[in-house]
Amino acid sequence: MTVDRLVRIFAGLMILLSIALTHYVDPYWVILTIFVGANLFQSGFTNMCPLASILKKLGVPV
Numbered sequence: 001m002t003v004d005r006l007v008r009i010f011a012g013l014m015i016l017l018s019i020a021l022t023h024y025v026d027p028y029w030v031i032l033t034i035f036v037g038a039n040l041f042q043s044g045f046t047n048m049c050p051l052a053s054i055l056k057k058l059g060v061p062v
Contacts, residue, residue, distance in 0.1 A: 001061075002060070002061055003052050003055045003056055003062050004052075006051075006055055006060060007052050007055070010051060011036055011039075011040055011051075014032065014036045015033055015036055015037070017032075018030065018033040018036070019033060
């Protein structure tokens, strides 16, 4: 798997997980959804993603 695919999979998983936690545990978990969305938004403009940088350093193929 490439870095781009793993970033999209991880972002989608985090959004789904935070929505479930918001519904079943505590409404403040929506902050995680907002954080992930804001990170995706800024990544679209700056082409810089912290998770992608970490995965590249771990040796995941680009």
